[in-house]
Amino acid sequence: MTVLAPGDGTAAPPGPMAAVACEQITYTFGTHTAVDHVDLRIEPGMTFGLLGPNGAGKTTTIRMLVTLLKPVSGRITVFGVNTTARPMLVRRMIGYVPQLLSADGALTGWENVQLFARLFDVPRKQRAGRVDGALAAMGLTDAAHRRAATYSGGMIRRLELAQALVNAPRLLVLDEPTVGLDPIARTDVWDYIAKLRDEFGMTVLMTTHYMDEADAYCDQLALMHLGHIRATGTPADLKASLGEDVTLDEVFRHYTGGTLDEAGEKGGIRNVRRTRSTARRLG
């Protein structure tokens, strides 16, 4: 087995390697520019929050990062590996939990995690241990042999985290991890994510439009609006830059000139697409 050596053409420029480095990435849907020359750098071990209303371009950014979309221009590296040049290698380093609750309801929790262990080529001898470990870490041992169709929303999200974890990823990518969950399940899921970060020093990138969650759980934030990054910094710095007793909501308003809800209504094409796909799911 060959090991990825630095300097094989995929490595990042000299200097400490970033977990994620996006340089001037752009993505367009027809004439609508969803992501417009975005620069982003995430240091290893950090919990990074990409914050913004629906239609800001968060999900498109994430989808480029996890190799589902190719940037129209610009370049992304994940731990020094180019996502366009070496997508398979990038995928091996990433655990991805999409926005939709998406476990296969016809399989048990254990089978759902086992499927991903196999798809990530976890060696046969380690598989059972890793699957059990991932389920245990997410508090699903008792429900492991029930079909996922019987799980609650919070349990499915934890099952998806277990699926993402089974490969021991270096980067965990979570797209709106708590959307659609009730407040108790939200706190619960966050406790598990925080545990992962603390125990395994994993780099976490997540998107959210809940300001309170971003404030409480992220080391570093980027505020995204209409395809642009408007500001980056720690939650404390972002707030302090505007004076005392400022909430993150006010910071957001300052940089985007509107509240999250108002900005959401300008969401444009993505919102339309989302509504369409929701309608399709329901129909």
Add this chain to the structure above:
Amino acid sequence: MSAAPGAPPAASVSIPVPGGPIFELRSLASRIVTLCWVEVCKVRHDRSELYTRAIQPALWLLIYGETFTRIHAIPTPRGISYLAYLAPGIIGQSALFVAIFYGIQIIWERDAGVLTKLMVTPTPRSALITGKAFAAGLRSVIQAAVVVVLAAILGVSLTGNPLKLIGCAVIVVLGSAFFSCLSMTIAGLALRRDRLMGIGQAITMPLFFSSSALYPVKVMPGWLQVLTKFNPLSYEVDALRGLLIGTPADVTLDVIVLVCVTVAAISAAAALLPRLAKG
């Protein structure tokens, strides 16, 4: 629990760099095994589909087959009853019906977000499609086994040669792999479940009737004989008939045709997969 699950990042520093035909082939084989395993899990959890899908072939054999055997309307090779002649055709048909709606499953997976997650694993699109095609094949083989048992109960003397039976399983897998990829290709074009349902229903019967599943090619009108040559189901049924009841068949040609159309259909479905995932 210290070693699992998110073993510290240090463990994943030595990432194998994929490359070389051997790595690719092993990876493809592993994906096929994995997706077939998923199919087996699903059949184990819910067997009802297995039974409901057995009803239609049972009716074809019991009612249509028995009746037409009695009226001797359709010429069959010497010494072979019409029911025996029909049985391999019905196996091909039930496999076709399983496979042709496989695209609906992939649209469902897309709508549920499962497909996106599969596409972010280190699995090339073609491997994902091939894995699903073989999974459809496996399900069809299970279905075909039910029809073989039914036919045996009705007194059709099928081959007992294990090698020939394995050959039949291979043929059914190939045929279903083709039709499921055809279905996934249409899914990539139609993008919606309801549209695919309509298209699936519109093409299954023409495929069935324009094949040699129900009657020999030589009793068909000339134009239909030409169409039959372009219908992969004819080659599937021809091979099944040759292996199961010993009618003269060009099994080598049948296998070559089935392999070629399957490879083509896998390529088409894999090429359309990103469109499906986005839609």
